[in-house]
Amino acid sequence: DAGVIQSPRHEVTEMGQEVTLRCKPISGHNSLFWYRQTMMRGLELLIYFNNNVPIDDSGMPEDRFSAKMPNASFSTLKIQPSEPRDSAVYFCASGEAGPSEKLFFGSGTQLSVL
Amino acid sequence: QKEVEQNSGPLSVPEGAIASLNCTYSDRVSQSFFWYRQYSGKSPELIMSIYSNGDKEDGRFTAQLNKASQYVSLLIRDSQPSDSATYLCAGYTGTASKLTFGTGTRLQVTL
Numbered sequence: 001d002a003g004v005i006q007s008p009r010h011e012v013t014e015m016g017q018e019v020t021l022r023c024k025p026i027s028g029h030n031s032l033f034w035y036r037q038t039m040m041r042g043l044e045l046l047i048y049f050n051n052n053v054p055i056d057d058s059g060m061p062e063d064r065f066s067a068k069m070p071n072a073s074f075s076t077l078k079i080q081p082s083e084p085r086d087s088a089v090y091f092c093a094s095g096e097a098g099p100s101e102k103l104f105f106g107s108g109t110q111l112s113v114l
Numbered sequence: 115q116k117e118v119e120q121n122s123g124p125l126s127v128p129e130g131a132i133a134s135l136n137c138t139y140s141d142r143v144s145q146s147f148f149w150y151r152q153y154s155g156k157s158p159e160l161i162m163s164i165y166s167n168g169d170k171e172d173g174r175f176t177a178q179l180n181k182a183s184q185y186v187s188l189l190i191r192d193s194q195p196s197d198s199a200t201y202l203c204a205g206y207t208g209t210a211s212k213l214t215f216g217t218g219t220r221l222q223v224t225l
Binding site: 033041091102105107 | 158214217
């Protein structure tokens with residue numbers, strides 16, 4: 001298996017632009033997580049899906065952030081409009097839902113908003 | 115209180131020594147815990163999981179869970195320079211599957 005695949009690896013954009021991050025989870029995994037990592041705040045959970053349904057989006061910082069999972073093999077995280085404080089590494093992770101769930105992370109997207 | 119707390123370090127140990135990494139958690143965190151290792155510029159990777167009180171060993175790694183004191187630790191025996199990384203402790207919070215991470219402890223293994 002190729003693991004969790006994220007694209008793009010790097011994104012540089014200007015403030016106010018729309019940014020779309022993409023994720024393909026591991027086949028057969030039924031949960032998907034979006035995390036954001038910064039030096040100051042560490043790894044923060046933004047939203048997670050179970051069987052393509054958003055379960056908890058309390059970590060989404062504000063209405064500028066939205067996430068979708070139209071099918072079991074694809075998810076997007078969109079920021080519109082982007083701001084410099086959104087600069088971070090965004091990770092997607094997938095797993096098999098359950099209390100002993102182990103997550104597998106993608107390589108991340110390094111986002112820089114100028 | 116944060117749900118999962120770690121000392122940010124850096125923790126510096128000489129090669130061959132035992133590295134001890136600690137993590138405390140709040141009442142909101144359930145009893146499944148994980149240790150992830152993250153090399154600089156890379157994504158976190160799972161190295162250990164522990165669900166029951168006590169010790170769990172896997173090669174040079176030992177995870178320890180103490181539910182009464184609400185802490186979980188990771189011991190790395192015979193530390194190697196390749197163990198230099200940030201170690202993230204994680205646990206499930208709430209009734210749903212919400213994996214919450216600590217901010218990580220940076221480990222430096224010196225020659």
